[in-house]
Amino acid sequence: CSLLHSFFLNHTTFSLVFRHVLVDKELEVVKKESQISLPSNSNLEIRQFEESLLGFLESNGLPTASVLVPINQRITVFRNIPDAITQLDEERKSQSLYISKFIAAVASGLFDAALNYLWDETINELRNRVAQYDLSYFYDNAVNSQEKRKRLKDENDLEKIDDSELIHGAKEIGLISELGFKHLDFIRYMRNWASAAHPNQNEITGLQLIAWLETCINEVISLPLSNITIEIKKLLANIKANVITEEEAKQISTFFIHLTQEQANTLAQGLFGIYTRQDTTAQTRENIHRLLPVLWEFVDEPTKQMFGVRYGKFVANNDQEEQALARGFLQVVNGESYIPDSLRSAEIETALDNLLTAHRGLNNFYNEPPFARELYRLVGQTGNVPAQINKKYVLTLVEVFLTNGNGTAWNAEPIYYDLIKQFDSTQALMAVLSFNERVISSRLQFSLCQGKYRELLEMLRVKVTSSAAVELIDEIISYSGPYDKMKDDTRFNRKVVALQKIIG
Structure with missing residues (x-):
């Protein structure tokens, strides 16, 4: 003092x-x-x-x-702030406490602190949007771990959600766009490794800072909800609060035609979460009975298989009431064939969920190895993975092998090498095509991840049996453009579609 x-x-x-x-x-x-x-x-x-x-x-x-950053860099930010905040109305500006702190930090020459405040404003707004939408629907789609999901009840529990889970979940339920998710994932990375959140010596320029401010405002803080997102919100409220007749169900079902594949999958997962909760009313389940058979036609096969796996997890955990409800959900759509023969798939999926949660969170270098070892114990030296979770298994291993872009979890990496070496030709092809998946594509923004992806392709070259797949590997390795843009390149898109037919 x-x-x-x-x-x-x-x-x-x-x-x-x-x-x-x-x-x-x-x-x-x-x-x-x-x-x-x-x-x-x-x-x-x-x-x-x-x-x-x-x-x-x-x-x-x-x-x-x-x-402190140079004065000219601070002036650069100040000159561009008016354009960046034009999307905010007066009421929203008056509530943007962290943007005020952002500007104060800029004036003080502390750009690392400014980035921290900007991220706080973005996360605060996302939490508010989630709370005003449908919390149960969000939790069902944002959280991988079933055990963690059980502990999430109300708005206060949003603080238990990691930033990575928050933006993933917001993307899944339509609160932010896919492009917005990609940008936010990068800003989250910079916030973790270039802001005052952690000790570092990284430099941030004024133009970078103002670009991130514009992104957070345009993609989150001032972004209006899409018509589809609003309709899904109304539908969820209607299912829980009202009686839906057969005739009304037919009218509502016409809305499903306008859903994308991802939106149909997400809505089905949300309905599954509502249906299997113990506090759901009998009337709500009857409403789902009337709507689900039509929606089921728009759900893809991997998602349908996932419902069978989730039933298996209830069995494995001896959650008898949830087990009965999950089976009832599948019976409504004659989907009992998706229940796996072996409950080992449920154990493997739990291990995958735990590994992803550790990998995407802070201190992943220390938290990943135990979960990697648990996965190896379940899969064994043969690499035998049930078909129901084959895709999730491959994409999880690709994601953790690529790293989070900042460093390698060295105690877990040898396990990833061993598991990837066990890939069969189908799994190898899935891994090659993983650049087309949203989460993997976002990781390929970072140079370390790009190098690891090229290393992965060299490992997989001897495993793929299709000559077209080998040619694709060569094209990717020699590709001079940004790897995170490959999924949008029509030249690659055609080859992905053709090779996916091999996977089936």
Whole structure:
């Protein structure tokens, strides 16, 4: 306290300049006309503030190098803030506390702290949107671990959701777009490894910071809900609150035609979650009885197989009531054939869920290895994986092998090598084509992941039996463009469609 008291007494320009930069309306950093107008002496005042602050640090024997970003970088951000926040109405601006803190950190020359505040604003807005949508539906689609899902009940439990789970879940239920997810996944990465969230020496420029501000505002904070997302919200509320007659069910079912494959899968998973909860009313289940048979026609095979696996998990965990409800769900659509013969598939899927949760969370380098060893124990040296979870098994191994873009979990990596070496030709082809999956494509933004993907392709070259697959591997390795854009390249799209027919 005495140290700070001395600073404010002996460095009066601190309060004067900070007031000019952040508070004083005469500074007018942002005008309503979206024009920047900095007073002619503002550059000098900011420089005086910086010199005073750095002088204080130096006089107390503290480091001064690389503490604050250059003044011209701060001015770059200020000049672009008006354009970035034009999407926000006055009410939303008045509630954007962390954007104010973002601007304060920019003025102070602390861009790493500014990025942290920007991410806080984005996460806060996403949580608010989820809370106003349908929490149960979100939890059912955002959380992989069944045990964790049981502990999530209301809005207060949103704090238990990792940032990665939050943006994944928001994408699944349509609160953000696929492009928005990709951008947010990158900003999350930068927040984790280039902001004040962790010790680091990474540099952030003014243009980068303003671009991230625009992305968070456009893709989350000011993004209106799509018509489909709004209709799904109404449908979920209707299913829980009202009686749906046969005639009304027929009318509602016409809406399913407009769903994408992913939206149909997500809605079916949401209905499964509602149906198998113990507190769901009998009337709600009757409503689902009337709607589910029509929706089932739009659900893809891997998702249908997943419902069988989830039934198996209830059996394995001796959750008798959920087990009975899950079987009833499958009986409504004559889907009992999707129940796996062996409950080992449920155990493997649980291990995959735990591994993904550890990999996507913080401190993954320490948390991944035990779950990797558990997966190896279940799969064994033969690599025998039930068909129902084959795709999930392959994509999970590809994701963890590629790393999170920051570093390798060295204690788990040898296990990943052993499991990938056990791939058969079908699994190898799935892994080659994994660049077409949204999560894998997003990882391929990062240089480390790109290198690991090329390494993976070399490992798989001897396993694929199709000459077309070998040619695709060669094309990918020699591809000079950004790997995360390959899924949108029509040249690759045609080959993916042709090779997927081999998988079946």
